[in-house]
Amino acid sequence: MLGFFAAMTARPRLKLIEHSLPLEAINAASSREKSVRHGHPSTLHLWWARRPLAACRAVIFAQLVDDPSAWKEKFPTAEDQAKERRRLHKVIEEMVEWPKSNAKDQMRFERAIVAARYEIARSVAWGLDEEPPTGPEAVIEYLQEKGPPVYDPFCGGGSIPLEAQRLGLRAYGSDLNPVAVLITKALIEFPPKFAGLSPVHPEAKKERSLTGHQWEGGAGLAEDVRRYGEWMRDQAEKQIGHLYPRATLLDGSKATVIAWLWARTVASPDPAQKGAHVPLAASFALSSKVAEETIIVPVKDATAEDGWRFTVKSTDVTKAELQIAASGTKGAGKGSNFVCLLSGATISGNYIKAEGKAGRMGARLMAVVAERTRSRVYITPTEAEEFAAKVLRPIVPELEQATPERLTGGTCFAYGLTTYDKLFTSRQLTALTTFSDLVGETREKVLADAMGAHAFANHPDPDLPLADGGTGAAAYADVVATYLAFIVDRMVDRHSSLTRWDPNPTGFAPKIANTFSRQALPMVWDFAEGNPFSSSSGNLLDAADWVAKVIDRSIQSGWGLARAIDAPKNSYPVRPTVISTDPPYYDNIGYADLSDFFYVWLRRSLKDVHKDLFRRLVTPKNEELVATSYRHDGKEGAEKHFMDGMGEALAAMRKASADAPLAIYYAFKQSEVRDDGVLSPGWAAFLQAVVNSGLQVDGTWPIRTELSNRMIASGTNALASSVVLVCRTRPEDARVIGVRDFQRELKPVMKQAIEDHQKAGVPLPDRRQAAIGPGIGIFSKYAWVREIDDSKMSVARALALINREIDEALSEGTEALDPETRFALEWYEINGYKLVEKGAGTAISQLMSFNLTEGRMNSSGLFRSRGGDAKLLTRGEMQETDPRWSPSRDGSFTVWEMAQHMARVFHAEEGGVDDAGRILAESRRSGPDVLLVAERLFEIATNKGDNDEALAWNQLQTAWPEIERAADRAEEAGIGSAPVQAQFDFPALP
Structure with missing residues (x-):
């Protein structure tokens, strides 16, 4: 290792990242990665603003691999260097795409990572004036011994250390925040410690379907997390399952409840209502899916509590009713203003805050959501169902810590939810404390099973805990307990009174949205209380499976270490090192404020397992940078x-x-x-x-x-x-x-x-x-x-x-454009697309500087000077002027026209990239000029504050590689090399 840095000190070598990166491939992979679900490391535990693994992997690789110009004896000419650079870029392009779950894609990804490791090892070896190793295992050993360690002093969600470890390097991470440190440990420290071990759960060894199973990598540990998570769930159901009764349907049958939907209430400020509580609901919509529209209807009823009740309507719901329901009881204007259901009086945000702080805010059950085969059923709530939620509220000292009084993005503190225990209903708090208590109980069961397991039979120190460097039965039990606590944290995120019912999530059935739909703890008025023993969103078995899938696909080799260290005071346990950090x-x-939501629960579950991390009551705040x-x-x-x-x-x-x-x-x-x-x-x-x-x-x-x-x-x-x-x-x-x-x-x-x-x-x-x-x-x-x-x-x-x-x-570069386009750019920068009254004189004066006449501009199809007024035409107006426009139909088209029409068809509901590509195919030589105009218009629009126009040009030039590929396809189909009028043949106008 020291040899690597000694060589660098004697002769610093330019690295690839200091010259070039294949940004398009990295950016595309980073964006797609946001939608990856099961098995992705980001799903182990929520962390905010986590860097995509694709970007981290590419950056670390480019930090360590030499740019070809650093080795002129190997790549003597500029052409040689460019060729080698393209090859290295190809290596990056291959390795940044996160693999799908199928075996073929997994093997492709692994081959790409092996190739990337070799390139890093080659740069290390060349710097030490020795031959690089060959063979995947030899490369990893070489990098572990002689390759530079990578250190991230702000490790957060662990993306950077994880990708350093994936590339075969020793990975170090540290953070002030203990939640971040524990997440990083769970990603880079724990899996390699227990790689290749068979599960210790007795049932895993008994099941015939698993007989002869090869427990490779993290499969054994993952199986134990699933099994003990299931055991924990079963024990919890025995203790508190009666708090989650099944719902009775109209036909008398029973169905498991997915969620109970509640609305917060306050006493009406109208004195005539005599203190009756009324609902504060942001929405009464339950499902907006076509043919399944369902809403909640508040009904005045003198016999009901406070003179009103809720009923569910799921047949013949009109669009108008759905639209009204979507507004709930929200009042006019922004903020937390509502309308009294009984009198129509305004309920101001300040009034609600005062009631909340005084402890006078309540909640009423709006609807019950039950699960049937492949569908949801919405039920009008009964008094019995509301009564079932009124359980004795447990006292949880760890949660009696203050929620953030101020928080970018919003906080519920102002409405009386001033400590973390107040973020949960009594039933939620009972369930979550039960799960949390079972983490410790389950750890003891894991320990007993591990002590008798073959994997730990001959361990020299089976009782040494994980925190002291143990790798035996006790340490294994600590690791399993940590992952079980992460399962509880997944439940915490789905089971607070800050979750909401999402009536129409993209691509999914209506479900409970998690607490952290954004980086804040904002007030939620109508919230969803889930059933942890159902098979729908927020159930415990699913939470266990999410965690287990990450472990199953975890990295099983290489050194990883994460510690709690304040970055300004970091003396670095390993140096010299390569720094890559976020x-x-x-x-x-404010990560500290946000992470306390999880910290208080982790501390309750793991304070005896990770004593150093959870010695404080909350995460450190003042030191946070x-x-x-x-x-x-x-x-x-x-x-x-x-x-x-x-x-x-x-x-x-x-x-x-x-x-x-x-x-x-x-x-x-x-x-x-x-x-x-x-x-x-x-x-x-x-x-x-x-x-x-x-x-x-x-x-x-x-x-x-x-x-x-x-x-x-x-x-x-x-x-x-x-x-x-x-x-x-x-x-x-x-x-x-x-x-x-x-x-x-x-x-x-x-x-x-x-x-x-x-x-x-x-x-x-x-x-x-x-x-x-x-x-x-x-x-x-x-x-x-x-x-x-x-x-x-x-x-x-x-x-x-x-x-x-x-x-x-x-x-x-714009000086080489045609004069009409240069005039249009200048006019847009001054006037935009607005009508300039009495602007014809100014236009004529400007036109003269471009050697243009008013008549010529009026006939150009992009400008109109009439009756003393002047106007640059919008894309829509240009289409109205010439609906059949195309480069081949316009014998003297301008770059401005081509750019505007390409932007128009690109942003149309249909066609998009393909239609823009067909226009480009007709005049490929104009492409660079069109791109230049698009870039210039983006700049001007941004400076003018015209965000919609800037966005339009931004998207066009970002999609340019796709448009060029579409133009290639169009040329192959004959567009551009043959008459193309038919491609743009619109029906005759009346």
């Missing part, structure tokens, strides 16, 4: 806390990493580019901390991790959700440079970077972010940059200058 993002997410104003005496104090702490953490990383490049993720959002013309504090503060720590930025790579449908639904144009900063240590003898020298050096570098990224097909939003790397690289390679007044230039000021150069570089 640190907190200024003021974005998040700029939280209310914790650090206002905005300035919060920024100082972040800057100081992040600076210390980064300096510690620099010292531990020797000369290896560091990879640091930042949750970059497009909105962070500018905020009213000023760079946002998060991005600038983070980069300032990087520079202050003595690091030099070599590159910035945008990693897109959001699903395209989420991007469209949110209306944002920010495709890249993370930027990976590639850094090296700044030389100690770095000199000072003046601002004018800095600007002179900046301009050609920015221009070249934009050109290189354009040639590489990097989409425009990503291109801007990627170009920041070379710019900030120039800034950070100097000790500091001197302003004209001799002051030290800040990162925020440097970023402003860099962005100015990026703007200029991105706008270059």
Whole structure:
């Protein structure tokens, strides 16, 4: 290992990540990975803003593999280097795709990982001037012995250490947050310790179907987690199963209940109602699926409690009724305003908060959902069913900790849910404490079974616990108990009064949505109480199966270690090391506040198993590197806390990493580019901390991790959700440079970077972010940059200058476009698509500068000057002007027209990529110009704040590779090489 770093110190070698990455493949795989379900490591335990494994795997690989230019004796020419680079990119493309569950896909993935390990081992061996190993096992042994360890000091959900381990390297992770540490341990420490062992559960050995089963990898441990999870479930049902009675259907038959749906209530503020409680329901819709529409109908009934009751309607539900039901009793305007069911009086949010804080908020059962074969049945609730939920509320000291009073995204604290035990109904609390208590009881059963199992028969120290480094029966029982506690946490996420009933989840039957549908603990008015003993969402057996499937597909070899360490105080147990990390993002997410929801339950279940992790009552807050104003005496104090702490953490990383490049993720959002013309504090503060720590930025790579449908639904144009900063240590003898020298050096570098990224097909939003790397690289390679007044230039000021150069570089090239297109770009930048009254004179003046006439522009099909007014036509208006437009039909079409019509058909409900490809096929030579116009329009629209227009152009240029492939298909079908009028033949207009 030391030889690797000694070689690097003597001659730092350029790594692949410092030159290029196959971003399109990485981004596509990262986005698709978000929809992967069973067996994916992210499903072991919820963690917020987890980096996709595909991105982590690719980044670590590119950090460790040499760029071909580092070995000129092996790749002497630029052509040789480019060819080798393409081969390495292909290795990345093969390994980033998460495999499906079928054997063929699993084998393909494993082959790709084996190839990736070899490439890393080859770079290590070349650096040590020795031959690389051959054979999969030899490569792993070599990497474990001589390869560099990878360390993530902000390990979070464990993605980075896990992927380092998958690539054959020793993986280290640490975090301030004990929940994060335990998740990472469960991913990288525990599975290799007990790989290849047969299960210890007696029934697993008895069952004939498992006789002769080869317990490879984590299969044995996974089987035990399933078996003991089932035993835990059976024991719980014996104790509390009577609290979950079956429902009686209209025909008198019985059915298992999936969920009880409740609405919170408060006393009506109308004095005439004499304190009667009324429901606060955000929705009365139960199912919006076609032919299965079902709603809850509140009915005034003088004989009922408080003068009203609920009934369920599931036949002849009209669209109007469904629409009304979807609004519940919500009042007008935003926020928690409701309407009194009895009088129509407004119930204000402040009134509800006061009632909640006073402990006067109640709940009424709205409906019961039962399961039948392949369907749901919705039942009007009875008094008996409501009474069944009124159980004696257990006292749970571990849960008597405060919920977050403030939380980005929303918190329920203001409504009286001020401690964690208040987030659960009495029945939920009873069930969850029963499950939690059974974790310890089940551990003792596992221990007894393991002591008599063949796998641990000759172990030298079977009683040594896991926390002390044990690998015998006691340690095994501790591991199984940990996974069982994760099962309980899955139940906690589905069984709180902050869950809701989702009437129409995409692709699924109506079900209970989990507590953390987003990164917050917001108030939920009509909540769903699930049945842990059903076979539907939130049942315990399913929770056990989710956890077991992750273990079954876990990594079974290699060193892994995770510890609880505060990053600024980290002295690094192993050094030198390769740093790859995903640190907190200024003021974005308060992981500590969110994770307490799980911590209090984990502590209850595991405080005797993981004593060091759960010695506190809650997770540490003040040390967390998040700029939280209310914790650090206002905005300035919060920024100082972040800057100081992040600076210390980064300096510690620099010292531990020797000369290896560091990879640091930042949750970059497009909105962070500018905020009213000023760079946002998060991005600038983070980069300032990087520079202050003595690091030099070599590159910035945008990693897109959001699903395209989420991007469209949110209306944002920010495709890249993370930027990976590639850094090296700044030389100690770095000199000072003046601002004018800095600007002179900046301009050609920015221009070249934009050109290189354009040639590489990097989409425009990503291109801007990627170009920041070379710019900030120039800034950070100097000790500091001197302003004209001799002051030290800040990162925020440097970023402003860099962005100015990026703007200029991105706008270059339009001078070669046709004059109509150049005029349209300029007009749009000034006026958009709005009608400019009395704007004809201005238009004529502008047209003259492009050597154009008013008549020529009016006949162009993209502009209209009439009656003294002027207007640039929208895509819809252009279609109305010429519904049959195509390049082949328009003998003198402009690039603007082609771009607008491609955008129009691309975003149509039908056709999309294929129709855009057919237009491109008719004039392939215009493609680069169309892309340039799309990129420029995105820039202009973004600066104008026209998010919908920016999104349209963003999506078009992002999909360009797909459009080009569609154009290839169209050309093969004869479009572009033969008359194509028929392809765009619309019916004659009346």
